Amino acid sequence: MTKTVLITGVSSGIGLAQARLFLENGCAVYGIDLAEKPDLMGNFHFLQLDVTGELSRLYDWLPDVDILCNTAGILDDYQPLLEVSERIFDQVFETNFLATVRITRHYLSKMVAKKAGIIINMCSIASFLSGGGGAAYTASKHALAGLTKQLALDYAKVGIQVFGIAPGAVQTSMTKADFEPGGLADWVASETPINRWIQPEEIAELTLFLASGKAQSMQGEIVKMDGGWSLK
Secondary structure (H helix, E strand, O other): OOEEEEEEEOOOHHHHHHHHHHOOOOOOOEEEEEOOOOOOOOOEEEEOOOOOOHHHHHHHHHHOOOHHHEOOOOOOOOOOOOOOOOHHHHHHHHHHHHHHHHHHHHHHHHHHHOEEEEEEEOHHHHHHOOOOHHHHHHHHHHHHHHHHHHHHHHHHHEEEEEEEEEEEEEEOOHHHHHHHHOOOHHHHHOOOOOOOEOHHHHHHHHHHHHHHHOOOOOOOOOEEEOOHHHOO
């Protein structure tokens, strides 16, 4: 049976890499993003949608999923609390945390009814450490880690697997400013034990494994893929 996968933030970066890999492995991939449709072939379906807005269109378009990848997220320019506006703080929380809560709530109820399903949340090293973002980003990713663990505990008994992935510095369009002259790209690479940035395809490979059903005894793990950054 073809697995149905929903990926938020599918148009670029990690979400796009996840979609490509799931498609290559025979899945039906449904992707949503505020940006335009990505150039993907095969059994791919796209809905242009803001995850922080009204979601009824999503639920009508895709009533049920086997695998839910909550990948959409935004950064906050590393702003401390006294420098970040309330509007930006709310926007980061809405995108990185509350949208995941709402989308998960809808599809989780369907997973519970059929006693099967896999949820993979895109956490961050900022789910564990300070310094991976500003006040808004770090707080939102800590909240997402807590949600991931609680979901895993509450729904393991009905056959739902819940995981988090905690990337370090990933080279995507979201981090392109770091690669401009005067950016942080070289410094970040030098401070990462593997001496380079992580690529989105590497995160996608981990996603595919967690979604494969091969890790039946894993539950609630938030797997770091940070090039050794958090070892320091």
